[in-house]
Amino acid sequence: xxxxxxxxxxxxxxxxxxxxxxxxxxxxxxxxxxxxxxxxxxxxxxxxxxxxxxxxxxxxxxxxxxxxxxxxxxxxxxxxxxxxxxxxxxxxxxxxxxxxxxxxxxxxxxxxxxxxxxxxxxxxxxxxxxxxxxxxxxxxxxxxxxxxxxxxxxxxxxxxxxxxxxxxxxxxxxxxxxxxxxxxxxxxxxxxxxxxxxxxxxxxxxxxxxxxxxxxxxxxxxxxxxxxxxxxxxxxxxxxxxxxxxxxxxxxxxxxxxxxxxxxxxxxxxxxxxxxxxxxxxxxxxxxxxxxxxxxxxxxxxxxxxxxxxxxxxxxxxxxxxxxxxxxxxxxxxxxxxxxxxxxxxxxxxxxxxxxxxxxxxxxxxxxxxxxxxxxxxxxxxxxxxxxxxxxxxxxxxxxxxxxxxxxxxxxxxxxxxxxxxxxxxxxxxxxxxxxxxxxxxxxxxxxxxxxxxxxxxxxxxxxxxxxxxxxxxxxxxxxxxxxxxxxxxxxxxxxxxxxxxxxxxxxxxxxxxxxxxxxxxxxxxxxxxxxxxxxxxxxxxxxxxxxxxxxxxxxx
Numbered sequence: 001x002x003x004x005x006x007x008x009x010x011x012x013x014x015x016x017x018x019x020x021x022x023x024x025x026x027x028x029x030x031x032x033x034x035x036x037x038x039x040x041x042x043x044x045x046x047x048x049x050x051x052x053x054x055x056x057x058x059x060x061x062x063x064x065x066x067x068x069x070x071x072x073x074x075x076x077x078x079x080x081x082x083x084x085x086x087x088x089x090x091x092x093x094x095x096x097x098x099x100x101x102x103x104x105x106x107x108x109x110x111x112x113x114x115x116x117x118x119x120x121x122x123x124x125x126x127x128x129x130x131x132x133x134x135x136x137x138x139x140x141x142x143x144x145x146x147x148x149x150x151x152x153x154x155x156x157x158x159x160x161x162x163x164x165x166x167x168x169x170x171x172x173x174x175x176x177x178x179x180x181x182x183x184x185x186x187x188x189x190x191x192x193x194x195x196x197x198x199x200x201x202x203x204x205x206x207x208x209x210x211x212x213x214x215x216x217x218x219x220x221x222x223x224x225x226x227x228x229x230x231x232x233x234x235x236x237x238x239x240x241x242x243x244x245x246x247x248x249x250x251x252x253x254x255x256x257x258x259x260x261x262x263x264x265x266x267x268x269x270x271x272x273x274x275x276x277x278x279x280x281x282x283x284x285x286x287x288x289x290x291x292x293x294x295x296x297x298x299x300x301x302x303x304x305x306x307x308x309x310x311x312x313x314x315x316x317x318x319x320x321x322x323x324x325x326x327x328x329x330x331x332x333x334x335x336x337x338x339x340x341x342x343x344x345x346x347x348x349x350x351x352x353x354x355x356x357x358x359x360x361x362x363x364x365x366x367x368x369x370x371x372x373x374x375x376x377x378x379x380x381x382x383x384x385x386x387x388x389x390x391x392x393x394x395x396x397x398x399x400x401x402x403x404x405x406x407x408x409x410x411x412x413x414x415x416x417x418x419x420x421x422x423x424x425x426x427x428x429x430x431x432x433x434x435x436x437x438x439x440x441x442x443x444x445x446x447x448x449x450x451x452x453x454x455x456x457x458x459x460x461x462x463x464x465x466x467x468x469x470x471x472x473x474x475x476x477x478x479x480x481x482x483x484x485x486x487x488x489x490x491x492x493x494x495x496x497x498x499x500x501x502x503x504x505x506x507x508x509x510x511x512x513x514x515x516x517x518x519x520x521x522x523x524x525x526x527x528x529x530x531x532x533x534x535x536x537x538x539x540x541x542x543x544x545x546x547x548x549x550x551x552x553x554x555x556x557x
Contacts, residue, residue: 187230190554195221198546209536209544226252226266227304248273253305283325293390298482301528302550312484312512313464316437320344334378342368345394346435369394383416400453406432425467432459462488483513509537526554
C-alpha cells in the first residue's frame with residue numbers, strides 16, 4: 001500500500017511540472033500580444049501608453065517568479081515525502097519477511113526436532129528482537145516487545161488458516177437452486193462384488209438363508225451398483241427463530257425393470273425425506289425418516305440398501321412420521337434428548353397393487369403408532385458415550401374385527417472403551433413387529449385360512465438384538481466385528497400346528513456373525529472386505545446356512 005502511495009506522489013509531481021510549463025508559455029503569449037498591438041498603433045500612441053503595459057508586464061513576471069519558487073519548494077517537499085515512504089516500505093517488507101520466517105520455523109519446529117527448530121528460528125527471532133529494540137521507545141520493556149512479536153505471529157497464523165478455509169470453500173462447485181438458499185448434493189457411488197455358498201433370499205443383500213431347491217447351485221458370484229445413494233439437502237430461512245432445512249435421499253434398490261439383464265438396472269427408490277425446524281434446544285421433524293427407536297446400526301459397506309443385520313435383531317423402517325425432539329444440557333459435556341412422535345403403523349404387508357395405494361393392516365386401525373425415545377450422551381475418550389431406551393405402541397386391524405396390539409421396548413448403547421476401541425449395540429422385545437424389522441419379518445400367526453372370519457389372528461412375540469466391537473487401528477483403517485440374533489417365540493408358533501405365518505415359512509431363529517475391514521485412504525474414497533455367515537432356523541428343523549463374502553469400493557461426494 002505504501003509503495004502505491006509513493007508512486008502516486010511521483011505522478012502528482014510530474015503533473016505539477018507540466019502545469020508550470022503550460023502556465024509559463026501562456027504568460028509569455030499574453031505579454032507579446034499587447035506589445036505588438038502598441039507598435040502597430042503608431043509611435044505617438046506607443047509613447048503615450050508605454051508606461052502602463054510595462055508596469056503590468058513587470059508585475060506578471062514577478063508573480064511568475066514567486067509561483068516558480070513556491071512550486072520548487074513543493075517539489076522538494078514531495079521528494080522528501082517520497083523518500084520517507086520508500087524507507088517505510090522497505091521496513092515493512094523486512095518485517096513481513098521476518099514474520100514469515102518465524103511462521104515457517106514455528107511450523108517446522110515439531111517435525112524437525114528441538115535442535116533443528118532452535119537453529120532454524122534463532123536468526124529470525126534475533127532479527128525480530130533487534131528490530132523491536134531499535135524501534136522501541138526509551139524505557140520500554142523487552143518482554144513486551146517479544147509478546148508483541150508473538151501476538152503478531154499468532155494473528156498471522158489465524159489469518160492464513162482463515163484464508164485457506166475460504167479458498168477451499170470457494171473452490172467447491174456449488175449446486176444451483178431455483179431458490180436463493182443453499183442446496184447441497186451428497187451421496188455415494190458404491191460397487192459391490194459378492195460371492196456366496198448357500199441359498200439366500202436376495203443374492204446381493206442377503207437377510208435370511210433359505211432351503212435350497214433342486215435347481216439351485218452350490219453358490220453364486222456377481223456384482224451390483226444398486227446400493228449407491230443420492231441425497232439433496234436444502235437450507236432455508238428462519239421461521240419464528242428456527243432454522244429450516246429439508247433433505248431427501250434415494251438409492252437404486254427399488255426393484256428391477258422387466259427386460260434383459262434387468263437385475264443390473266436397479267430402479268430408483270425413495271429412502272428418506274424430512275423437513276426440519278431447529279431451535280436451540282428443540283426440533284420438529286416431519287417426513288419419512290429412520291426408526292428413531294433404533295438410532296444405531298452396525299458399520300458395513302456390504303449392506304446399505306437396508307441396514308446391516310436387518311431381520312437379525314436390528315429393528316429398522318423408513319417410516320412416515322412427525323416427531324418433536326427436545327435437548328437438555330445437564331453439564332458442559334453431558335446432555336439428554338427426548339424424542340416423541342406419531343408414526344405410520346406399518347405391518348409389513350406387500351402392496352396389493354402397483355399403482356393404487358390401499359391402507360395396510362396397521363393403517364386400517366384408524367390411528368397412528370405412538371413412540372418415544374430417551375437418550376443420554378456425554379463425551380468419553382474424545383467420542384460420544386450414549387445410552388437410550390424407547391417404547392412403541394400400535395394397533396393393527398386384520399379384518400373381521402381381528403385386532404392386534406403391537407408394541408416394542410428398546411435399549412441402545414454406544415460405549416467407547418478407549419481412544420481406539422468402542423462397543424455399540426441394541427436390544428428389543430416386542431410383539432407383531434414384522435413391519436419394523438422384528439420377528440424375522442413375521443408379524444402375526446393364523447389358525448387357519450386368512451379369509452375365514454373364524455380364523456384366529458395372534459401377534460407374534462419376539463426378541464433380539466445385535467452387538468458390535470469397533471477397532472480403530474489407524475485414522476484410515478477400522479475393523480468391525482458384529483453379531484445379531486432374532487428369535488420369535490417358538491412356543492407360540494407351535495400353538496398353530498400345520499399353519500404358517502402370514503409371510504411364509506415360520507422361522508424361529510435368525511443368527512448371523514460378521515467381520516469387516518474398512519479402509520479410507522482419503523476422505524472421499526472407501527475400500528472394504530466383509531465375511532458374514534447366516535443361520536436361519538425353521539420350526540423344528542435344521543438351520544439353513546450360507547457363507548457370504550463381499551468386496552466394496554465406494555466414492556463419497
